[in-house]
Amino acid sequence: MPLYEYKCMDCEHEFEELVGGDEPAPSCPACRSANTVKLISLISAKGIASGCSTCVPSKCSSKFT
Numbered sequence: 001m002p003l004y005e006y007k008c009m010d011c012e013h014e015f016e017e018l019v020g021g022d023e024p025a026p027s028c029p030a031c032r033s034a035n036t037v038k039l040i041s042l043i044s045a046k047g048i049a050s051g052c053s054t055c056v057p058s059k060c061s062s063k064f065t
Helices: none
Strands: 003-008 014-018 036-038
Touching: none
Parallel strands: none
Antiparallel strands: 003 014, 003 036
16 A cells, blocks of 8 residues: 555644555544545655755766665
8 A cells, every 4th residue: 555645634734644545535643634635745866855966867976876
């Protein structure tokens, strides 16, 4: 099952949950509200996360592994 990020629209708590494809969005663990939405997760490349300014693997000083 994939790990998704959610946000409660009532208390604004953000949390992660393992959810199968057919399962409804989980309730908030902080306030138990069912008013939750799935957040869009962003990925980051190693060069971006480490502050590399070129972000091109062949020219990156952080040497992608």
